[in-house]
Amino acid sequence: MSDFTKKCIKLKEASYLLSTVPTKYKNDALNLVIESLKRNSSYILSENERDIKIAKENGTKSSLIDRLALNESRMQGMIDGVNTIIDLKDPIWRSNDVWTTETGLTISRMTVPLGVIGIIYESRPNVTVDAFALALKSGNCILLRGSSLAVHSNRALVGAIKEGLKQSEISEEVIQLIDDSDRELVREMLTSNEYIDVIIPRGGPELIRFVVDNATVPTIETGAGNCHTYVDDSANFEDAVNIVINAKTQRPGVCNACETVLIHENMAGDILPRLYDELKDKVVLRGCPKTREIIDVREATDDDWAEEYLDNILAIKVVSDVQEAVDHIQKYGTGHSEAIVTENFTNANYFLRKVDAAAVYVNASTRFTDGGEFGFGGEMGISTQKIHARGPMGINELVTIKYTIVGNGQIRE
């Protein structure tokens, strides 16, 4: 039996016990994990330095090394995250849907854990701790497949987590790490329907494509964000400027950053010169022909409308009304986060109803699409598919349901 199969069997067994443990046991275990992370922090940081040294030697690009790096403050951030999760209401064995049928059966739609969650992720080591804590609080076991880049950091973090669990009422087997860089092992994970209930890939389009193409285990796709901000002709001018700048520049490399701004033709003459002034030194602007009549930018092509830049580049298109804006989003958007800036009530509602995306905003930056900002106390990723979960996935999305049916001898006629 392979090491991988052994880990799967341990997870499945542990999940059977974990599914019904009292909340207190789970919270106590998370507190013991926090203590262990603190106790082991210098070891974790030194193992992280080892990963960084290897990455630098291999010429890994600096943005990736930045994502990989831990420090005191990032360690504290992880611990704060676990504390937030401890404070959340246990999502398991709850119902807001109980009814009695004509035959007198009382049916309750109860929340239960999914069971075993697999996560395949890239270099950020804090995902290791976040994913574990979210899974445990929702009664799920977790199989982590991190990046080979972060192998020492992840081993140290999982070691510390297991050390904490050993002192608790929860089995240390609820978390398993596979840090093998072997793609065949990922393929095995993706087809282990017997052991794994859902797989969540977090990473670039290539990883997500590989997972979706090869998985027989149900997956939740955390996909691309080609996000738009539409500035209506009735928009508050300063709000529009601030929201566009924030959505584009506050953190351009993330999925909820704005990639294309759509501007009502009556607003274009006023706002485009202002946006040009504010953005020209840090953002490359690309515009449609009407945009280029007003400001001096490179021409945007069809490829620009479709691209998720994840960079300091912004495409600009002038549109004739909210309907054209919505149609453009329908055609090019990826269903992640879309915003309208408007003072017109009907246009706001039209946009909210018609745009088909996980998060649709009126008068706010798309950058808020995030489990933390939504008040979920963290997230397992942001789903861009429609089944099971859509948008930021917190502990309430890491559940399934069970119908309990109580009768007094009913049989079916």
Added chain:
Amino acid sequence: MSDFTKKCIKLKEASYLLSTVPTKYKNDALNLVIESLKRNSSYILSENERDIKIAKENGTKSSLIDRLALNESRMQGMIDGVNTIIDLKDPIWRSNDVWTTETGLTISRMTVPLGVIGIIYESRPNVTVDAFALALKSGNCILLRGSSLAVHSNRALVGAIKEGLKQSEISEEVIQLIDDSDRELVREMLTSNEYIDVIIPRGGPELIRFVVDNATVPTIETGAGNCHTYVDDSANFEDAVNIVINAKTQRPGVCNACETVLIHENMAGDILPRLYDELKDKVVLRGCPKTREIIDVREATDDDWAEEYLDNILAIKVVSDVQEAVDHIQKYGTGHSEAIVTENFTNANYFLRKVDAAAVYVNASTRFTDGGEFGFGGEMGISTQKIHARGPMGINELVTIKYTIVGNGQIRE
């Protein structure tokens, strides 16, 4: 462009409009479809006869022909089903979860349609009408891939549905049928992520395996039901006898029928002779060694515990307590429907909490796992997977969510 792709594009376009139509338009359309089904009923029945004639000529087995056959009463059953769906509350653009964040954003978790639902099903033509009506009521378009056995019936039914839709405010393009028996077309359907939001296979294990193995579109598995009934030592004797007989014999060929009965050792001596008397003429019994000490039945092997007979066969095992019963179900069950018959409160609760299945019963027959019996007004299938939906899928499971976020100029710090 293939005929299949053209149909997909029509569905996608139609789904964009359908997602926000008022409930009245949907209900009016369903009423017009009922009128059209009535108007076309003799044509539908004659086309169904054509299918049956061909099936008989090809030596199709009688149970399959029975599933394929329509008659006046089954036509009325379909129409009654649509009427029930008309009476259901529209599941779209509802929320029981609205909150305001620290930054003053008001977030609403709204229900929206999935978009385009694909369904791959076997011979029963009533599924064509049920699936269409459930999809339409929940604002979804539907791509139907029926069995080649039912090709003329399905064409006639879809023709009648489209005739009804033409008189309504809803586009007739919301329903598309592919009745080609070409497996390659199914393969294309399973990978049309651009057009189809979810695929639901309904049928035997071979079909479901093929779909799960080949789909990149998210699927909802409607799997096997190896269902158990556990008779506790505290059970009411007559209830236990009635429930076991009903769960096994009321309709043995369906997924919620009981396949194994587990009996507490203190109950075995009393109940086994009675079950033997009641069942021996119509059901083949197979038992564990302890069972065979009490009644004269064939020996049950490990294969019996694992098999979904879908037939007049029942496996019987004597167990020492509720925990052994739950462990057996954990090992051999398929997570469909499981029942305990008991008067002991603690054992009932233990069973309800610990058994990991879509539907868990106390003192009732497993045969109630059904959208109609649950009060859902029909079902798109019974999910045995954990993500998105579990158990009978009615219109409330045919939705996804959209977060609407309303601010007044918020940007992320």
